[in-house]
Amino acid sequence: MGSRLRVFLTPQQDKTLFNLRTADVPQKVKDRASVIRLSAHGWYVEKIAAHFNWTEQTVREVLHKWKKLGLDGLWSKPGRGRKPKWTEADIKFLEECLEQEPRTYNSVQLAQKLEQERSINLSPDWLRRVLKKRGSFGNELGKATKENKTQYCNKSNRQT
The missing domain is CATH 1.10.10 (Arc Repressor Mutant, subunit A)
Incomplete structure (x- = not known):
């Protein structure tokens, strides 16, 4: 003691x-x-x-x-843990790309776009989880079919 x-x-x-x-x-x-x-x-x-x-x-x-x-x-000292490689502006940039561009992206393509345009290297899996958590895109049918962004989707909708 x-x-x-x-x-x-x-x-x-x-x-x-x-x-x-x-x-x-x-x-x-x-x-x-x-x-x-x-x-x-x-x-x-x-x-x-x-x-x-x-x-x-x-x-x-x-x-x-x-x-x-x-x-x-x-209080704990600041600076604990790993620092993020990205900023909020980077995620907003990707969300804007998803909303405004006429094509669809998968997580691999989004990671490549972020690396090319912003020089930020993030894994596709991590990027998908972050965007999904924020509600940027998801599996819901309403979100997926709300706007037909690709030509293929437009053609298949006209046939039915």
Whole structure:
């Protein structure tokens, strides 16, 4: 068992941390605020770790960050994770191509178009998932047949 680690809060700090429970902040921030409040209320590091199902070291890191940085220590540093290769403007460009051009595209063709026109290399599978999630195109019959973009579709519609 390590040395006793406890933080002490002013009434204003306690109120601020308490209000974070209902604020529009990430769950990690809410959990870290609760850890600090529990420590201030006399809970041991071991008990807090068991309550949150965290390691004792994680609880200690949260408490040390609070002592060092205060409220700013609750949030994760920016720059975590992989940065996207594309921007919102690139996806909007593809959506405009899908709407305005008289031909249809599959995901491979869209990926090639993006690489040729914007020098951005994305996989067709990933591109298809992003566009589908945004509702840009999909499997629904209404979307697929709403506008007949290719000559082949126009000819087959006239025959029936």
